[in-house]
Amino acid sequence: MSGSPSIELAKEKLQHIKAVVLVGSGKGGVGKSIISSSIALSFAKMGFKTGLLDVDLHGPSLHKILKCKFSAESSVRGLKPCNAYGLKFMSIAFFVDEDSPLPIRGDAKASLARDLFAQTDWGELDYLVVDLPPGTGDEVLSILTLFESKSSAVVVSTPSRLSISVVERLINLLKRERIPILGLIENMSYIRYNDKKIHLFGSSSSRILSEKYDIEFLGELPLDPGVEDAIARGGTPLDSKLFAMEFERITGRIIKKIANFPYL
């Protein structure tokens, strides 16, 4: 027995969710939030009941991408998540002022990440997409343990060699915790110029990484100013044609792979 009502509550909420997709990178600044929101938005677009949880406790940003306005209401089933583009979304950003620092301490991060999930009224979901924070700290460990029975992970990297070494740490942690890895996405891989792909950072280090760890390479995404423009105009990353086109293939691969998991 955990002895903690919050853990039991989290377990109960998890019973109503078919599968959890963790999106992590190990390193910040690789565009992980763009990717996690795009995965969740794609699932919702395909008709799946989808939730999105931002566990980046020190630097939440998904609410900005989704432009979510929290209702600040609760019922006996928990806090009402924000509804955006057919998604149920929850973030720590809803509970603090926009410019407030979030100096959450180690063990508190683990329980806060769990509470954020457990206190939300997710209802029945096909998929819960979880945006993990950079690094492999307390809240990441807490989430991996909590969702272990139903989770799989998507790892995000960039062509940068600096990114690769940190991503390797996350891959090894996921393997150690026995979380199946759906695959690796390389973000900011290239720019498109006159219908040509230009790989600014040379050959793909992520492909080498996926071969080394026997992980499926889900695809490479462009460094696309259209994504920022789309968000600034009030849309989502998937409103950028170039990004959406590449992302559709990636989502297809994720769905295909996840369908083989025993908990679905």
Add this chain to the structure above:
Amino acid sequence: MHEWSLAEGIYRAALEFAEAQNVKEILEIEVGVGELMQLDLDIMKEAFHMLAKGSIMEGANIIFKIEKAEFKCEKCGYTWDFETAKEQIARNFSKDRLIKNEEGALDLPLHYMPDLIYALATCPKCGSSNFLVTQGREVKIRKIVVKK
């Protein structure tokens, strides 16, 4: 209301314990309640007894022991209590972020997520965010009395 979901959590945790230990009846449950969560214990008690109806813990005595919250600044060493922290939060917290429950009452988000205190409070003496909640943060089952 948050008290109902926590009561359900207590019920589930006790049931899991009873199943694992092959317990026939639960007579008493003692729960430590951190002051930070500002829970209405009468509602918790009522919710628990309703959930427990027809189960092996129907009629069990549920005892809540309030644990006072204490804070200590890691920078200047100052210590303070929850009343002081609450006054500070009330002064600085945007009212539109208070959570409205089904009955229209407004709660601080701490009620749902006590660890948010680290984002909402600072040391009343030196203003630092580098403080510890030394006790009174969580809800935890402390003791279960059973009949085997």
